Amino acid sequence: MHKAVLPLLLIFVMAYSADSVFAEQARLATYHEVAQVIVDQKISNNVTASISLQTTSIQEFQIPHELDAKIRNSTDIVGIIITNENQCILGIHDQICVMINTKRESGQGGIIEAQDKAREIGDRYIDDINSAFSLNTKFHSVFIHYDDSSNEALETSGQVSGAGTVSTVYTAQVQSTDYMFNKISATLMPAQIRSMGGFFEVAQKLAKDDNSRMTFTILPREHDYVMQLKVSEKYPNTAKDTKVIDTLKLFKVDEIRKSNYFAGGFFPLNSLIHVVILPIGNDVRIHTNTNVIDAIEKNNQTIPADITESGWFFNSKSESKIEVMYLFGEEFSAKRQDLIMTLGEKESTPEKMDVPGANEMYILIGIGIVASGAAVYYLKGFKTKKNTT
Template identity: 40%
Template sequence: MLKAVIFLGLIGMLIFTTNYSYSQQQPGLATFQESAQVMIERGTPENVTASIALQSTSIQEIRVPAELEQKIRENGRITSVILTNEDRCVLGVSGKACIIINVARDPADKNFLAIQNSTKIIAGSFIGELNQAFDTKATFHSVFVQVNDEISKAVETSGGATSKGTVSAVYVMPMEDTESMYEKISAILLPKIIRDAGGFYDIAKNLSKEEKSFMTFSIIPLENKSLLQLKISADYKNEESSGEINPLEFLKTDELKRSDYFSRGFYPLNSILQVAVLSPNSTNVSDVRGTIVPTQIVAGDKIPKELTGEGWIFDPDQGEIIQGKYIFGERTSINKDELVFSLGGSELLAPKKVSPSFDESTVVVIIITVVAVAAAVYYLKGYRK
């Protein structure tokens, strides 16, 4: 988790640039990103969380009012703003949708009453504008003070943006089903050009129809811009875990198609699938049906040697935690059969595609991939590396 947080800070320097060009492949990096995430906690029952996240640092791509975004960012004490219909968004709240304003604790506040009052003053100065921006009518519920790590975990929001030293001002409103909430909020936040471009946006729309799905929108202020993320997640329980992993089964689609928003150029890093498997016992990746991308180690991370080919990068590929990232390369879609792999088999894990000569100038852009995926990990509910 610490590594993911460090990477999140690097986003402020790396992810804002709209386009990077290199001599051979000429890959680009857009501010808008789409990611699909599947986390599997093996056991009896097996717990699975499948998510689609759309994120950007541009308020033209995720349309938060400019004055509100600037006001939140320049406040200095607000660490995140989260809108969610996840049940029990924080400890003590049930059957309500929430707007949570997370505020860094002021060391000058020496007792609970002082902490509560200063947090309410800050949060109260934003809730009116937030209600207007989201077309909601959230009213004050309570203030939670996270005094240690255990309490921090107990009241953690689905945005993953609470920590020790953070105080959460919670505002509640009537619960709304995920499908209608996503339809409303995405229409407010996402411009028509992105909604009409399909891709992961359409998959999220289908995922929002699942019984145990929930929506989260997060504003994370950084130094010069904010990280804005709209996310749909669905929880599942499988009574019997299988050694075969089919990620798209949990995303309720037969095909993972990239957004047409990226069709104007080569943006291989802006659509990524990530799968994390947590097992009680050590296991290993085997029997991969699709391609495994040739990799090398850079700064301690396994990264692809080139960006035009599609395939998996497993890091680690054995142990109690398995993590796989799938990149599309030059392809615009991948079907479910190409993404299936197994755990615990005996077949050796080996690249199935010969790599061309490696251009070291691509290392910089590949590291940006790691940064982008780290942001996705940071928001993947329940995942602790």
């Protein structure tokens, strides 16, 4: 998880430095919107585009009080996932899944004991979950994750479904992503937020595609939990042939706008576009169609020189991963042409960077802990400034 959140941690270090002129003016909201593209030339050969809407606030994502109280008062649950992914765990196809995940402690006992305990915990929650989201899932099975194979199928981090996790799985007849996204977003999100456009509108559009999938995740933490609603689409077997990354084309839009939820102030880190390229070799360079934000070193970290600028910030220092984040700065929108990037050897491009191992890849793509997760996770140090809209 911490590897996944490092890029935004660095941005926060810079954004709220006391000696920055705009540090006093910059604000953070608990609601985050992130558009992410993964170009995986090295492992899966897939391109994946996703929109994530995330918050820690039960005013912004409203779940029933009874379910909220159960989650907050429990130390058993490590994740609750609702998804129409083709394979939520191995062996389940074309069904809605509710996965109630617990952690199997070492020395806890045999397989049957672990399954029985997980089933007992899951049964405490499933009626509340079904009621909250108008589902009719029934118990299917208990799945013990001995390795990270289901991470690849569902694109989750190890915290959600890695080795040592036990999933109590409840299933129902599959529903389209369009139907599920609109039903769950209407249940969760106040009309005020849904009517303010932004990345939510892009998610709605992406959800209409037959190949898209939807996932809603609740990830408990020590004192609260992260909630994320995500729509994603894979473009299989296309990554190795990708020379041009037409970011917004993958989302089927020509322009992307920040939510009007952020119109009342300067919220530079609540709307982000995050691109990760895992190239085959270590000699790949990237050319952008728009401004590249200068990097500076601060507290032994590389951070953007100016968050009021719009443009791409290269925040990977490894030799095998290219990781780029688009910051809107003081702008409120970006057009398709501005977000096109070209892979190749170009003299005018930033220094080459390189790819993580397979284990890191799935951390990067995780359901609830990618870029937007970082923003929420590291807000703890930002208590003295206003943090809601």
